[in-house]
Amino acid sequence: MDGFIREFLRELNFGQGVALSFSSINDQYLALARTVRHYLMARWLGTLRRQFETQAKGVAYLSAEYLLGRQLGNALLATGLTDIVEEGLAKCGIDLATLRAQEVEPGLGNGGLGRLAACFIDSLATMSVPCVGYGIRYEYGIFRQTFEDGRQVEQPDNWLALGSPWEFPHPEAAQIVNFAGHTETYEEDGTVRSRWIPGWSVQAIPYNYMVPGYQNGRVNTLRLWSAVATNAFDLRIFNSGDYAEAVRAQTFAENISKVLYPEDSTPQGKELRLQQQYFFVSASIHDFIDNVLPADFDLTHLPDRVIFQLNDTHPVIGVPELMRVLVDEKDFDWDDAWEITKKCFAYTCHTLLPEALEVWSVDLLGRLLPRHLEIIYRINDEFLDEVRERFGDDELRIRRMSIIAEHPERSVRMAYLATVAGSKVNGVAELHSQLLRDKVLPDFDEFYPGKFINVTNGVTPRRFIRLANPALSELITDALGVGWLTDLERLRELEPYAEDEEFKERFRAVKAHNKRRLSRVLVDRDGTSVDDDHLLDVMVKRLHEYKRQTLKLLHIVTLYDRITSGEVKPADIVPRTFIFGAKAAPGYRMAKEIIHLINAVGSVVNADPAVEGRLKVLFPPNYNVTLAEKVIPAADLSEQISLAGKEASGTGNMKFALNGALTIGTDDGANIEIRELVGDDNFFLFGLLEPEVEALYAKGYVPSSFYESDEGLHRAIDMIARGTFSGGDRGVFDGLVSNLLYDDRFMALADYRAYIDAQDEVDKAYLDEDRWTRSAILNVARTGFFSSDRSMRNYIDRIWHTPPSF
Numbered sequence: 001m002d003g004f005i006r007e008f009l010r011e012l013n014f015g016q017g018v019a020l021s022f023s024s025i026n027d028q029y030l031a032l033a034r035t036v037r038h039y040l041m042a043r044w045l046g047t048l049r050r051q052f053e054t055q056a057k058g059v060a061y062l063s064a065e066y067l068l069g070r071q072l073g074n075a076l077l078a079t080g081l082t083d084i085v086e087e088g089l090a091k092c093g094i095d096l097a098t099l100r101a102q103e104v105e106p107g108l109g110n111g112g113l114g115r116l117a118a119c120f121i122d123s124l125a126t127m128s129v130p131c132v133g134y135g136i137r138y139e140y141g142i143f144r145q146t147f148e149d150g151r152q153v154e155q156p157d158n159w160l161a162l163g164s165p166w167e168f169p170h171p172e173a174a175q176i177v178n179f180a181g182h183t184e185t186y187e188e189d190g191t192v193r194s195r196w197i198p199g200w201s202v203q204a205i206p207y208n209y210m211v212p213g214y215q216n217g218r219v220n221t222l223r224l225w226s227a228v229a230t231n232a233f234d235l236r237i238f239n240s241g242d243y244a245e246a247v248r249a250q251t252f253a254e255n256i257s258k259v260l261y262p263e264d265s266t267p268q269g270k271e272l273r274l275q276q277q278y279f280f281v282s283a284s285i286h287d288f289i290d291n292v293l294p295a296d297f298d299l300t301h302l303p304d305r306v307i308f309q310l311n312d313t314h315p316v317i318g319v320p321e322l323m324r325v326l327v328d329e330k331d332f333d334w335d336d337a338w339e340i341t342k343k344c345f346a347y348t349c350h351t352l353l354p355e356a357l358e359v360w361s362v363d364l365l366g367r368l369l370p371r372h373l374e375i376i377y378r379i380n381d382e383f384l385d386e387v388r389e390r391f392g393d394d395e396l397r398i399r400r401m402s403i404i405a406e407h408p409e410r411s412v413r414m415a416y417l418a419t420v421a422g423s424k425v426n427g428v429a430e431l432h433s434q435l436l437r438d439k440v441l442p443d444f445d446e447f448y449p450g451k452f453i454n455v456t457n458g459v460t461p462r463r464f465i466r467l468a469n470p471a472l473s474e475l476i477t478d479a480l481g482v483g484w485l486t487d488l489e490r491l492r493e494l495e496p497y498a499e500d501e502e503f504k505e506r507f508r509a510v511k512a513h514n515k516r517r518l519s520r521v522l523v524d525r526d527g528t529s530v531d532d533d534h535l536l537d538v539m540v541k542r543l544h545e546y547k548r549q550t551l552k553l554l555h556i557v558t559l560y561d562r563i564t565s566g567e568v569k570p571a572d573i574v575p576r577t578f579i580f581g582a583k584a585a586p587g588y589r590m591a592k593e594i595i596h597l598i599n600a601v602g603s604v605v606n607a608d609p610a611v612e613g614r615l616k617v618l619f620p621p622n623y624n625v626t627l628a629e630k631v632i633p634a635a636d637l638s639e640q641i642s643l644a645g646k647e648a649s650g651t652g653n654m655k656f657a658l659n660g661a662l663t664i665g666t667d668d669g670a671n672i673e674i675r676e677l678v679g680d681d682n683f684f685l686f687g688l689l690e691p692e693v694e695a696l697y698a699k700g701y702v703p704s705s706f707y708e709s710d711e712g713l714h715r716a717i718d719m720i721a722r723g724t725f726s727g728g729d730r731g732v733f734d735g736l737v738s739n740l741l742y743d744d745r746f747m748a749l750a751d752y753r754a755y756i757d758a759q760d761e762v763d764k765a766y767l768d769e770d771r772w773t774r775s776a777i778l779n780v781a782r783t784g785f786f787s788s789d790r791s792m793r794n795y796i797d798r799i800w801h802t803p804p805s806f
């Protein structure tokens with residue numbers, strides 16, 4: 001410990017340039033972070049050296065998003081230094097928790113997809129599998145959410161403002177990324193070749209981040225790219241009379257990595273977004289070839305060294321990019337290049353929503369990346385030739401399968417390109433993978449037997465159990481000993497404890513402790529609190545109509561109606577605190593109206609003395625990974641209520657179950673697998689099944705018929721429409737109400753009655769404390785399957801074929 005104190009003070013004095021007595025919290029945090037990263041350095045250098053020596057095959061995970069969460073706690077956990085650091089800091093009069101709270105989380109992702117990437121790289125490091133994560137170092141991550149009069153207002157997330165001690169810039173390893181211009185053909189040794197004459201370019205500067213394995217001596221690398229203007233820009237500034245214009249041009253280049261696009265699963269076809277995608281993918285592929293492979297490497301053998309995993313379609317432009325590198329730059333013959341490329345990519349799809357499937361207009365893509373468009377055309381021509389060979393001139397099929405869509409605008413279907421190029425295509429939960437094959441890409445499934453597989457998502461137990469829930473972790477370790485954190489199926493051994501009175505008592509104490517901890521956090525950040533004796537009912541996830549936060553609201557309004565109408569006495573309802581956490585994409589109007597309504601209902605319900613404090617609605621702003629780590633361990637009830645067939649997997653659902661919350665959920669995404677594992681008795685299932693949803697759409701869904709025929713629903717919607725939550729103003733939630741009554745794309749009204757009935761069952765179950773505790777323990781014991789270590793094992797065995805290295 002003395003060693004640690006010496007190192008820490010050295011960093012504070014010599015690195016940060018301040019004396020302990022004059023240092024700020026931020027000084028102390030930065031010095032501590034740098035001290036901790038020193039302890040990881042030998043492992044990192046060792047990992048990189050051994051990687052270079054063995055030249056083992058590794059994963060290059062390509063993802064536009066990494067929702068990492070705070071780094072300090074995880075680095076301490078990985079090194080096993082937490083206790084020493086805590087004691088050492090205490091001797092200096094510093095509280096470790098205060099320094100941990102100083103860290104601004106890198107929010108370089110929107111939601112599930114970005115957090116999944118972060119879990120996956122954690123698991124690969126812990127499993128000693130070679131992996132480099134590639135992505136973008138956004139200067140601004142996901143916006144910071146505030147509320148004004150109950151409405152969402154976005155603030156820029158200036159996460160780098162106070163310094164980021166975890167990153168290592170490497171300007172000497174910069175890559176040039178080109179854009180625009182034109183292509184030309186030329187003759188060389190009697191063959192016609194193509195080349196790209198770019199119009200402009202930017203520099204990509206890599207920033208390395210450590211990805212420490214859990215106490216295993218390995219540290220992998222996350223490499224995020226930052227855009228800066230090339231020297232050409234500087235020259236223009238130097239030479240041009242118009243200095244201001246030249247500086248503006250420089251700013252233009254640096255815009256590329258400026259900000260994360262805040263849309264979760266409904267991308268806008270913005271040119272800057274395509275620039276971002278090509279920017280990081282091109283830099284990454286070149287980086288791998290230039291810096292990871294030895295200088296004399298024969299790229300024919302590239303598939304023996306790397307698999308580029310495409311995290312959704314965002315990095316798919318990497319396919320034509322690798323083809324361009326091989327054919328135009330490295331002189332490969334087209335067919336040989338295509339054989340290599342097909343083996344080097346695999347594609348994970350994360351959605352089924354048609355509006356979320358990325359397409360780029362040929363016009364835009366051709367202007368920004370003219371050579372890539374030519375390459376895509378040729379890939380498509382040869383692919384369609386193969387289709388013709390198999391199926392004859394089935395024009396309808398050809399049109400359906402073409403990578404180029406003709407309507408409503410000529411455009412490139414990125415999912416099709418990924419499917420044609422990928423060695424494997426996977427969905428993220430059983431149902432999702434099934435629907436992907438049957439509904440979204442059936443022609444491709446028929447054409448490529450065996451290409452489509454499922455890998456159910458997972459979450460890292462290091463962050464979401466050990467770090468987020470130390471009390472539960474201690475209880476588990478007391479029962480099972482060590483080892484479960486890297487072998488999560490061992491949670492099964494907890495099953496007998498579901499009948500053990502002493503264990504149950506301790507388990508309840510853990511939940512109560514986590515609720516009080518959350519309450520303190522909420523008091524501090526928002527001045528709200530959670531009551532000890534309330535059922536804590538939590539819905540935290542991005543705001544999306546398909547996720548149906550509105551259905552949750554209809555439940556709350558119905559409970560409120562039961563009280564205010566006198567139907568039930570407040571004393572007779574099970575007291576609940578509802579917590580929402582959700583960001584809406586800034587341009588998604590309906591989502592923002594729903595946020596407004598949640599806040600409006602909260603204001604009225606929380607202030608109404610008739611409720612006698614038995615219902616409470618909290619909506620802490622700016623839900624993020626840091627808040628998730630406090631909310632999830634405190635929850636009793638996990639809301640997973642998407643319309644069946646719409647949530648690809650969900651990963652929050654897994655985190656809640658692993659932390660001993662019971663789920664109320666639809667038959668959707670990974671909910672299905674959770675329910676199969678925990679058993680029907682320990683899961684509150686409700687709602688239409690996916691085929692029933694399809695059938696209802698087909699016969700013509702009339703939401704108002706549900707409104708007409710269900711009194712509770714009628715009353716709840718009328719309360720909203722009448723202005724109960726808007727000071728009597730009927731106009732405020734008019735759009736939302738009409739949308740429910742006359743469109744209701746995601747069938748909230750059709751599932752209302754089933755949901756209310758299931759919630760009444762929840763109340764009954766919660767009153768039986770013993771039964772509830774048993775169910776909660778069984779949720780923990782039976783969901784070890786959802787460790788991202790297991791997901792990674794599946795990818796390794798079935799897609800990547802990258803064995804552990806050492």
Ligand code: Z2T
Pocket residue numbers: 110111112113114116263264265266312350351356428457647648649650651669
């Ligand atoms: C995203 O977070 C997800 C899907 C997307 O489709 C895009 C984004 Cl940003 C293009 C989510 C899914 O909605 C969720 O069901 C899933 O669990 C998660 O990805 C990880 O696979």
